[in-house]
Amino acid sequence: MRHYLKIAVLVSAVIFVAAAGCNNQADEDKNKGDESFRIPDSLLSPKDRFRLVRDEYHPVKGGVMANKDIVLYYPASQIYDFISRKMFGIAFDSYKFVEEKIGRPARGKVVCIGAKDMDEYKFLTRKEWWYYGFIKGDTIYFEPYDIMLKRFDKKSEQTIAQMAFIQKFAQMALREKSNGRIPLWLRESIASYLAGEGYVLKIQTPQFREEFTGFRPTESELNDYLKSAQDMGLTRVSFYIAYQMLENLIDISSMEEIMTFIEKLGEGSSLDDASKEVFGIDYNTLISKIDDFKAVPEKGWDK
Numbered sequence: 001m002r003h004y005l006k007i008a009v010l011v012s013a014v015i016f017v018a019a020a021g022c023n024n025q026a027d028e029d030k031n032k033g034d035e036s037f038r039i040p041d042s043l044l045s046p047k048d049r050f051r052l053v054r055d056e057y058h059p060v061k062g063g064v065m066a067n068k069d070i071v072l073y074y075p076a077s078q079i080y081d082f083i084s085r086k087m088f089g090i091a092f093d094s095y096k097f098v099e100e101k102i103g104r105p106a107r108g109k110v111v112c113i114g115a116k117d118m119d120e121y122k123f124l125t126r127k128e129w130w131y132y133g134f135i136k137g138d139t140i141y142f143e144p145y146d147i148m149l150k151r152f153d154k155k156s157e158q159t160i161a162q163m164a165f166i167q168k169f170a171q172m173a174l175r176e177k178s179n180g181r182i183p184l185w186l187r188e189s190i191a192s193y194l195a196g197e198g199y200v201l202k203i204q205t206p207q208f209r210e211e212f213t214g215f216r217p218t219e220s221e222l223n224d225y226l227k228s229a230q231d232m233g234l235t236r237v238s239f240y241i242a243y244q245m246l247e248n249l250i251d252i253s254s255m256e257e258i259m260t261f262i263e264k265l266g267e268g269s270s271l272d273d274a275s276k277e278v279f280g281i282d283y284n285t286l287i288s289k290i291d292d293f294k295a296v297p298e299k300g301w302d303k
Contacts, residue, residue, distance in 0.1 A: 047085060050092050057081055062116075069095055071109050074145060075116035087114065087145045087161065094165035098173050101194055102259070105172035106138045112165075114145040130232050132160060133168045140168045155203075156196040167195040174262060181265040184223040188239060189246035190258070198247075201240045208233040217241070219287050248290035253279055 047055075050067050057063035062076040065088045072091055074084040091112055098105060115121035118129060121143045125134035132148060134141045142148065148161035156163070170191035174182050192198060211233060217225060225238040249258060257278050264274035271283040279286055 050088060066109070067092070069104075069109060070112065072112045072114075074114050079146065080114075083145050083149065086149065090159075090161050091165050094162070094169050097166060098169040098194065102170060102173035103177050105169045106176060108138060110169065110172065111139040112142060113139065114142045117144060118147075127229065128232065131229055131235070132164045135168060135171060138172070140172075142168075153200055155199045158196060163195045163197050163200070167191045167197060170194045177259075177266050178262045179266040179268075182262055183219070183271070184226050185219065185242040185245060186258075186262075188226050189242040192239065192243055193246060198243055201236070201243050204236050205240050208237050212237045215241075219291075245287075245290045249286075252289065 050065070052065060052067050054064060054066040054071075057076075059076055063074050063081060063084055065072045065074075065084055070088070070091050072084065072088050074080045074087065095105065095110070113124075115124060121141065122128065124141045125131075127134055129143065129147075132143045142164065145161065148164055149159050151160040152158070153160070153163070168191070171187055174187045174190060178187075192201060215237060217238070222238055222241060225234055226242065229235045261274050261278040264277060265271070269277070275281060275283040275286050281289070
């Protein structure tokens, strides 16, 4: 009898130790959190992959969706309650793309506000329909989201919404990377380049051929025209010229070197010092080498 009792005690002890080991392992797995197991984004529902920390809607005030990087406000209506899911998805993917290519658009969260109609958009931004987003600090005011979704570019197979979010996030990221010291023509052209907007800029220019043939602004004037962005023709031609300058710069360097140049500006280097270090020539000489196509041609606008 004692022999059986000893065996029972021994078995109980083994079971207890094993159970304790399992519990310890379970605690370790629990402490690992997301590192131990995380469902791939591809298997999550569209909404779950956003990692939302806020998702609210009010029938009068409108709605807001937010994660750790983006806060998106939208007007009150049933259609916008539906559209907001799609818009947040575009914002989410655009943010990840820009963060990979340039860096974070802002140190904190980027606030995206969609106007309820064009009258409200013009009131908030003093911009017309052809200028689809306006940056102020870490906030972007967009024209109505439904309008941005309806406009589609067949060449790049993107909606204006997709172009707009990448472009505006890229502008912010370049500002952040350069500590606000990047020349405006370069900031705008790189943002358009990453947004796949080059073809759109080129096919728009025939509308202004007669008025702007032979138009040759200086680099300083070009930056002023881009900053003002009041006249549609002047603004679009200025974007076109800036984009041509970027293409010429890429021909003699690389996007990696251009990003290094921007980093140098962010570290406090002057335009001349950064240009000499990265491109081997001072900034004014660099501009003279890439402005061959600044004069708007009489032919070949749509090429």
